Amino acid sequence: MTTDLLLHRPRRLRRNPAIRRMTRETRLGPEHLILPLFLVPGRDVVKPVISMPGVAQLSIDRAIPVAREALASGLGGIILFGIPERKDSVGSDACDPNGIVQRAIRAIKEAVPELYVIADTCLCEYTDHAHCGVIDGGEVDNDKTLQILGQVAISCARAGVDMVAPSGMMDGMVGAIRAALDGDGHAGIPIMSYAVKYASAYYGPFRDAAENTPAFGDRRAYQMDPANRREAFREALLDVEQGADLLMVKPGLAYMDIVRDMRERFDLPVAVYNVSGEYAMVKAAAANGWIDEERVVMETLTGFRRAGADLILTYHALDAARWMTGQ
Numbered sequence: 261m262t263t264d265l266l267l268h269r270p271r272r273l274r275r276n277p278a279i280r281r282m283t284r285e286t287r288l289g290p291e292h293l294i295l296p297l298f299l300v301p302g303r304d305v306v307k308p309v310i311s312m313p314g315v316a317q318l319s320i321d322r323a324i325p326v327a328r329e330a331l332a333s334g335l336g337g338i339i340l341f342g343i344p345e346r347k348d349s350v351g352s353d354a355c356d357p358n359g360i361v362q363r364a365i366r367a368i369k370e371a372v373p374e375l376y377v378i379a380d381t382c383l384c385e386y387t388d389h390a391h392c393g394v395i396d397g398g399e400v401d402n403d404k405t406l407q408i409l410g411q412v413a414i415s416c417a418r419a420g421v422d423m424v425a426p427s428g429m430m431d432g433m434v435g436a437i438r439a440a441l442d443g444d445g446h447a448g449i450p451i452m453s454y455a456v457k458y459a460s461a462y463y464g465p466f467r468d469a470a471e472n473t474p475a476f477g478d479r480r481a482y483q484m485d486p487a488n489r490r491e492a493f494r495e496a497l498l499d500v501e502q503g504a505d506l507l508m509v510k511p512g513l514a515y516m517d518i519v520r521d522m523r524e525r526f527d528l529p530v531a532v533y534n535v536s537g538e539y540a541m542v543k544a545a546a547a548n549g550w551i552d553e554e555r556v557v558m559e560t561l562t563g564f565r566r567a568g569a570d571l572i573l574t575y576h577a578l579d580a581a582r583w584m585t586g587q
């Protein structure tokens with residue numbers, strides 16, 4: 261071996277923690293994390309989601325302390341999913357001023373005003389068939405659904421939400437929501453679009469948490485085929501043209517290439533959803549002692565940041581924030 265070949269020794273910059281820290285390329289902080297919460301009616305309800313250890317459906321009174329903790333931990337914010345008392349064919353509770361999410365928004369913004377609150381904007385937790393839109397002739401009627409989504413967004417904005425996040429993969433949903441919000445005096449409320457959302461088996465545990473398993477069929481007629489990449493560019497472009505403020509890719513782990521693509525192709529902030537199935541796999545392996553949960557979670561979250569995500573929606577948010585600050 262000539263000395264020439266060993267002129268460059270990358271290991272010099274890995275020799276100890278101090279130099280590794282100084283030369284680290286990717287930063288991950290609590291401010292990059294958004295915690296999803298599942299709200300249910302009632303008082304003093306903490307109903308564990310069996311397939312997601314550490315996650316529970318919460319009544320609003322029980323969500324307030326979690327919201328406080330989210331703020332104290334320095335999280336970027338929270339995203340709310342509501343599970344209403346009554347479901348019907350058009351998801352009426354989703355735009356009821358006294359619906360579960362609207363009440364939760366008001367209560368959380370009153371108790372913890374500085375916490376950034378996002379509302380998932382979809383119908384699937386509110387419809388009795390659990391599809392993301394209204395059904396006509398056995399299929400989701402895109403354009404009828406758009407009208408309702410506009411009303412859902414307005415009702416959340418009136419309740420004081422900071423941002424809305426449409427997740428139903430309806431064509432034109434961003435434009436329809438933008439127009440509805442602007443028309444009701446909420447031009448300042450940004451839209452984080454679930455722009456690139458794949459029809460994924462990784463959503464399995466979420467369907468227990470949000471009680472939104474479709475009564476018939478599946479979501480493949482509106483969510484994307486996991487095999488498609490070019491289509492992601494097209495979906496994202498349409499949302500940008502309609503006024504999206506942030507673009508989300510979902511799920512995360514199996515779609516890191518798409519996160520990178522979004523980062524390179526568009527200048528909007530990119531969010532990634534580290535979904536329920538990804539969480540469940542880590543929790544199950546950790547519970548068996550097969551992996552080191554903290555190290556695996558931090559590695560995964562860092563990986564999302566390295567791939568180009570600005571924000572990460574993750575059920576690990578509070579744990580990760582604790583691990584980051586060493587508390």
Ligand code: PBG
Pocket residue numbers: 380382384392427428462463464465466479534535536537
């Ligand atoms: C529904 C919705 C889903 C998730 C967020 N919003 C599930 C689905 O589309 O079936 C999944 C989140 C997760 O799995 O953590 N609009």
Ligand code: ZN
Pocket residue numbers: 382383384385391392427428
């Ligand atoms: Zn939905």
